[in-house]
Amino acid sequence: MQKNQIMISYGDQSKKMVKELLKEIKVETGLRQNDLIALKPNLINPTKSSQGATTDPEIVAGCIEYFRERGFNNLMIIEGSWVGADTERAFEVCGYKELSQKYDIPLYNLKKDNFIKKSYQQLEIEIAEKALEADYLINFPVLKGHCQTRITCALKNLKGCISDSEKRKFHRHGLHRPIAYLNKLLKQDLIIVDGIYGDLDFEEGGNPVKMNRIIAAQDPVLVDAYAANLMGYSIRDIEYIEIADQIGVGSKDLSSSEIIELNQDRETDITYSSGKIKKLTAKVKAKKACSACYGNLIHALKRIEETGQLDKIAGFIKIGQGYQGEKLFGIGIGSCCSGADGFVKGCPPSARDTLDFLAENYNIRV
Template sequence: MGDVVGLVRTHSSGEDIKEAVGKVLDLIDFKPKEPIRSVDIKVNLCYYWHASTGYTTDPRIVGGIIDCLRERYGKDIRFRIVEADGTAMRTKYAFLMLGYEELAKRKNVELFNLSQDEIREEKVCVNGREIAFQIPQSLLKSDLFINVPKLKIMRETKITCALKNIYGCIAYPRKIIYHSILNEAIVGINKILRPNLTIVDGIVALGRCPIKLCLIMASKDAFSIDWIASQIMGFNPSKVKFLKIAIKEKLGNLSGIEIRGEEDIDFFRRLFPKENFFSSKTWWTLQFRALTLYKKISGDILPPFLERN
C-alpha cells in the first residue's frame, strides 16, 4: 500500500532546514517503533559535483536530519553517513571534496564506504530475470535506515530519486554492468534494501538545469515518493518504466498515496526546468552516434567518458 508524502518549503539556513525536517516528519506521522541506537543515512554522491549543481545531497540537509533526530530521540544515537563507490567515483574523495568530512567532525558522526563493508551476494527475480547484487550487510542491522536522495532527471530512467538512490548502495563499484537492465536492477535492489524513511533533498533540484526549489519531501515509502516526484519533474509516473515494474513486482502500490503539507504540486511543477528535446535521451543518442561516425571517418579518438560502454 502507498503512504503519505509530506512536502515542506524551506530556506537555506541550517536552523530552518532542521525545523523543516521536523515539520515534514510530523506531516507523515513518523514515529520509530523501537528505541533508536544507530542510524544510517544514505546520501547521493554520484560524482564530485557540489550540491549547488543539483547533482549531490546537500550536507546541510544531512546536518538538519542529525540535529532533528538527536533532539527528538536522544543525543547518544550513533550516526553513519554512507555511500558506495561508483564506476567513476570513489567515496573517500567525494566525502572530502563535498563537505562531508567537515560535517562529520562538526556533528561527531561516522563516514562509511559501503564498498568496504562485509559483503554478501543476494539474488532476486525481477520481470522473470534473476539478478545478483553485492549487499553491504551492516545496512541490514541499522535501527533506522534513512534514504536521502536528490530530486533530478536522468536520461536513462526519466527520473532519479528515492528508488534509484538505493541502487547506489550496491557494494560493487562498476555498477555500469547493470545498465542494460537498469530499470529491473533498481526494482531488484529495493526488494532487498528497504529504508525506513526517505527524506528528499529538493533544496536545489536538477532538471535540464539546476533550480533552487527550496523543497523537502518525506515518506516512509520510497515508491510513493517517486510517484509524486515524477509529477513534480513533469513526467507521467505511469510511463516511468521502473515504477511500472515496481507495481508489477508488488514493490509499489498506488492505493493510499496522499500528499500533505504543500499540496499544490503544480507550484513546484511550474518551477521545475523540465526536460526538452536537447536534454533528452533521444538527442544524446544522436550525439553519440555522430561522434562514433566521426571517429570511424577521421580515425580520431574520443575521451573515455564519451565512449559508449
C-alpha cells in the same frame, strides 16, 4: 505517518524544514534508543549540492540534530559514489566530512565495505553489509533528471549500496529491473527527498533547477511516482516504477495518496546562469515567481522541447505572484495567474499538470 502519505515543506531553509517534517511525522515512534540508524545521501560525485547532483548536507544535519535531541545516538552515514568517482573526495567536497566531525558520526565508504549476495527472481545482487546491518534506513535522494532512466529519486538512490561491479552489471541489465529488485532486497524505512536543487536532465549536475522543497514519504514507489509527475513524466515512462509496483515494493497509485503540504513557497527573484535553462525559458515572463512553481514549469518546458513543439507556444507564458488580479493575454501558470486567457490550476501546478493543460488547449502532445 501513513504509507500512502507524501509530506512536503517548501522553502530553502533545509535544516529547519527537515526538522519540521520529522516532527510532523513523529519519526521516532516505534524506534528503540539503540537502533542503528543509517543515513544514505546521494553523493554521486564530488560537487556541491547547489549544482543539482548531490544531497544538501544541511538536510542530513537537521535529521541528525532531530534524533540527537531525542536521545538517539547510534547513527551512521553511508554512501558509495558511482563508478569512477572517489567517495572519500565526495565526502569532503559535499560537506559530509565536516558533518561527521561536527556531530561525531561515522562515515562509511561502501565501496570499501564487505558485500553480501542476495537474490530475487534469479537475479543475484551484491549489497553492502553496512546497509543491511541498519535497523532503520533513511534515504536522502535528490529530485533530478537522469540521462538513461529520465528521473532518479528514491528507488534508484539505493544503487549507492551495491558494489562497483554490481553497478556495471545493473547497466548491462538495462537498469530498470535490477533497480526494482534491489528495493525488494534492501528496505528503506523513510525517504527524505532533497528537492531544493535538482539537475534538469543529468544525474551529474550542471544545470540545476531550484525546486525549493523537501519531500518525505515511507513508500519509495509512491514518492518516485510523485517525482515523475512533478517533472512532467507519466508513471509508465519510468519502467522501474512499474516493476517495483508489480513486485510489491510499494504502490504507484497517486490517486489513493494523501498529499500534505506544510506550507507554501515564497516569492523570489529567480535567475539562471545555465544556457540550457535560459533557452527553455525564453518565452517566460516571471514576476515575483516562487521557485517551486517556476521549477515545475522548467521541467514541463523541457519535456515539450524534447518533442520539438516549443514553437507551438505563441506569445509569453506568465508566472508569479506579481500577476495576481491582472488580466493577462496568453498562458498563465498557477493560481496567481488566473486572469490569463488560459491558466494551469494549482499552487504550484506540477509539470504534468502544465503538460496536460497544454495538450488540451494548445495541441501540444507529450
